[in-house]
Amino acid sequence: MSQPPIVRTRFAPSPSGHLHVGGARTALFCWAYARKHGGKFILRIEDTDQKRSHDIAKLAFLEDLKWLGIEWDEGPVFQGCGGGDAGPYFQSQRLDLYHKYIEQLLEEGKAYRAFETTEELDVARKQAREGKKNYRYDRAALDTDADTREKWADEGKPHVVRFRVPDEGTNTVHDEVRGDVTIDATELDDFVIQKADGYPTYHFAVVVDDELMGVTHVIRAEEHLKNTHKHILLQEALGFRQPVFAHISVITNPDGSKMSKRDKDKALRKAYRVFVESNREKSVAGDEAFNAAIARWQEDRDCQLDWLDAEDLALSVGCHLPEINVDDFRRAGYLPEALINYLALLGWNPGGDLEKFTSDFLCKNFDFDRVQKSPAKFDREKLRAFNHDAIQALPADEFVRIYRNYWQTYFSGLYDLFTQRRGGHVFDILARANQARSKTLSDTINESYFFLEADDKIQYEKTKAVRKALVNGEPCGYDHLEAIIPELRKLLEWTVETIEKALKSYAETHADGKLGKVAQPIRIAVSGGTISPAIFDTLFILGRESVINRIERCLAHRNANV
RNA sequence: GACCCCAUCGUCUAGUCAGGUCCAGGACGUCAGGUUUUCAUCCUGAAAACAGGGGUUCGAAUCCCCUUGGGGUCGCCA
Structure with missing residues (x-):
């Protein structure tokens, strides 16, 4: 009798600043599942997009995970978390590994080099759309004989590597949340597994890494469900094990649209447009770098401002950016235990009438059979109510500590002024007096100015x-x-x-x-x-x-x- | 548009897999009273949902089909 393999889950974000609440919930479920089964929770950085910058601010989500108490056993080393033998945990440091497997597929004829340019493909896609046809890569590359293609590759002609998908049959994902999901083989086309810059695509890197890191359970958002068919095909082609899949539904805005980081950008663009139209003579004041960033941002609709710049601009144009990221809620005065509880309940529940629980409880009870299939709207009012209860449940001393820390972190000027004028012990009294009337840590800030x-x-x-x-x-x-x-x-x-x-x-x-x-x-x-x-x-x-x-x-x- | 997924109060959901105990329970929000030194609380009560239509069955929120609605995906992003 062989032992079942130890459970290993992973959360694999791309490095893009702060963690948004959808990602936080995915990480939470991955973590809870691993904890429940005495397994390991792995954090892997999916940085195979060279177009994105790689400065350290892009890893701000490590701090967010720590704040929520979601600690990873393996992955980037950060404040006592991370390490492990299955690294490196940055995909950009694993290129040799991917190349090895790409070569293998190429040699076995399961993949081939393709030389079309992005522009050519864009035209083809556009034509398909205009003809109300479904776009599918036409394998044009295979019209050129293999020797010529090898020659071009040797000459350094830019190309991608595509995976050859089966021409017929069906493909089934056995999903722990949704059951079996089957699609026809013709729904898939020969997708790219290695980009022209030599980096693997997400699909390829994910499959190789999950295998090499011994991942047993892939828990991720529903937006990846369709990709899973590709991953299964790759796993079969490479002779890899197939992990258990569980796809959880997305979190949406009150209007039903997917809650995304882009929502902030959308809100900001709108506010900026209004500002520019109504203040033609005035411009947004800022240093040269800031103004240049704004200009770039305005030229390219797909470009998003650095989050610090975004916040500066929002302040200048009087726009309240919607809270999307974990850090937004932290700044707004939410407690991690309230956010965790609320997020967990958005898509999972322990059954019956129980709503209030700790992450410890989640780690003991979480399982896929109680995960909701339909998308959930994010309700800030309910989160606020949860936060209120969490604040009221705090022992007074603990509240004072947290409240002081909140002022020191986000309103340090106000805090210094208060303690200089009235003294640190009086701040304690203020904190105690404010606990009962706080739904968030920030509620009483505006109402405290009169003291000073x-x-x-x-x-x-x-x-x-x-x-x-x-x-x-x-x-x-x-x-x-x-x-x-x-x-x-x-x-x-x-x-x-x-x-x-x-x-x-x-x-x-x-x-x-x-x-x-x-x-x-x-x-x-x-x-x-x-x-x-x-x-x-x-x-x-x-x-x-x-x-x-x-x-x-x-x-x-x-x-x-x- | 094509493919896939989903469907209980305004929202998150229990109940569905093992049909009867459900004229559907809880929470947030809303409304009406009450308590309170303000705000915030707190207490009591109320309104509020099985998307529609067909089946199956003695019996359907629960099983099946269709329709409708919502969501996801369709990148050399992840």
Whole structure:
């Protein structure tokens, strides 16, 4: 009895910056499946496209995976992850391997060299489309005899290598999610396996690497289902084992279109067009390199801006880029455990009514039989609700740590200012006061600026709610403000507890026990509006001097108005 | 257009494989009340779906067929 091979799954992204949520879900499922079976999860970089740049920023998704807690056993070495004996894990470093197998197919007559140019093929495709015909490569290369083709190749004439597919029969993928998927052999044409630059195509590299790396389960998005037929043919031709396949459905936008990195580019192009049309005399300010990048981007519809440039431009033209990447959600103040939970549930569920679970649970329970076949729309509101629950579930100390870290990372200027003025321990109080009112870590950022404004710069909102809180009733809000100042002055200690005691006691005797009658005018006086953390926390954080200054100023404002 | 895949509330889904316990359950969102020092919460309640049509069967959300709708793919991208 032979042992079943140890489960080895892999996630194989192309190096293109940050990880988008669809990729994250695929990686999550690959990882969970490997963990469940005590196997290995491999990360492989599919960098066979020389047209794409290869700077290190393109590997930002390594950081994203780490942040999500998806750790790879083999692959690029990064922060304690990676390594392994089946490398190198960058396809661009494995060219000799691919060449060896290409030669093998060539010698066996299972592949051949073809000399058509891209332009010639484009014309043929266009003609087919116009004639409402299905395009299929016509094997024109085979019209030239083999010796001539070898001679051309020796002379260095640019060419590709095509795989010769069977002329008849059917091809079946046994898919763990979808069952058997069969197509007719005539649906496939002789696809390219080696490009003119000598690099293998995706199809070829994937098949060779999965074999050499001992991959047992290929879990990937549905967009690859059709490719799988090609991969099976290659595996058969090369005498490779066939892994188990599982194709998961794509994640879509609310309008049903595939959620993709391009969505950001689309949104940006649209906003930029509007900006240029309405600001003819103004241009987007930037340094030379930035402007050059914009120009290139405008010339080529297929070109996408570097993500840093994209964010700069979005800021300049007032465009909110849709959150697509894991990092977008991280910046927006989502917790990794919430994103993981939500993503996992988008396409898989443990059955019954259970929705909330950890990645640990996923690793124990994930299997293909509960993977959804249909595409799932990405619902930001539900993600937000999940994030809210995740934040509320955090112990206070842990929330403070995460909240501080979030400010330091994404709002460092604000954080430094706050801690300089009020001190690090007061930031803790702010964090604690904000936990209950946060659905994301960023929710309370905008509502924290008033703490740092100069006392005499507070602007009072001119809304009904504000007026009502200040002037309605007898005594009115202004009257309470006047009366509360001495109460605050005489406190021996300025703590959340002493403030609470003083305000409650005042409300008891002067406002029929209705704290709101007193709290709301104070809130307006110190913040300018009706939104702040709990009033006792707010006053403590602000400090006694500022509180009294602001209340007095508010009262002066009343007199000026009367 | 061709090929392939899919189809339960607005959304994610349970139930489908082993037909009856389902006039279809949960969650997000929505709406209506309530609690609360504001915002955010929290509590209670409500509206909300088996795409349509044929079969099979005593019985169909569940099995079969057709139609319709949605998605994916059709690159020297991955």
